[in-house]
Amino acid sequence: MNLNQLYYFKKLAELEHYTQASKELFITQPSLSGAISSLEEELGITLFQRHGRNIKLSKYGKEFYQYVCLSLIELEKGIEKAKERSDSYGGVIDLGCIPTLAGDFLPKSINGFLKSIDSKTQFNVFHGMTLELIKGIESEKYDVGFCSYVENKPKLDFHPIMAQELILLVNNNHPLAEKSSICLKELSGYKLITYRQCLPIGKTIRKYLKANQLKALYAYDDEISIGGIVSTTDNAAITARTPFLHQFHDLKMITLDIPLNARLIYLVMNNNSYHTLHVKSFINYILQNECRLPE
Incomplete structure (x- = not known):
């Protein structure tokens, strides 16, 4: 068993689709299938079951998934702490936002963060409609999003930051x-x-x-x-x-x-996800410096 197998298993468990998971992992589908088969053989259990053209976690896979998530979170915390103590700390933040923020609010906010908080952070910005962005935040494709409020999303935190007339x-x-x-x-x-x-x-x-x-x-x-x-x-x-x-x-x-x-725009994050220090710093910067709510 190796670390790559655990990351592959976690991604496949969340997407329940070999083709989509292999694309997001940047590996071939046969490589992903082989890694999962080796993992199942080593554990002596079946982690996934076929469900039409897709797959579902088995009873044992669901249990194993919980432990894998906890283990990887702790590992990432350790890696982050090591980077934080070194002089090479920086990081990448994946942002999802509705297109109407791309021309003014988001560039100003990112530039403000880079100038005043952490000039080494890199931002990947993805545009989409609110419902698409919410799915990306839920699946951990995005670290944070800027979009409208969506009801019945208990795993997500919505913080109002601005109003659009x-x-x-x-x-x-x-x-x-x-x-x-x-x-x-x-x-x-x-x-x-x-x-x-x-x-x-x-x-x-x-x-x-x-x-x-x-x-x-x-x-x-x-x-x-x-x-x-x-x-x-x-x-x-x-x-x-x-x-x-x-x-x-x-x-x-x-x-x-x-x-x-x-019409309010919200900063949205997944409260079940592990957020690195630079993601937390960016969230805090937005909430403390970039909120533009009407009085």
């Missing part, structure tokens, strides 16, 4: 373009669009629309798509005020009577 978006030829602010109830009779209902921000906006007896076509994933539709049609849109909208020069952003804290 929800506005009405129209083009310059729209009948409402002369207004600087408007109430939701005044939008009755106008064609409205917004985000897909499956997205957290879509659910939030739907709540306010329903309270004002309004309906909208929920068909879009992001502000670029929404801005493009609004700029070329007579539709109005309820959307978040983000840097993506600045590329459109023929749009008018109108203030709505929706609370500023209706």
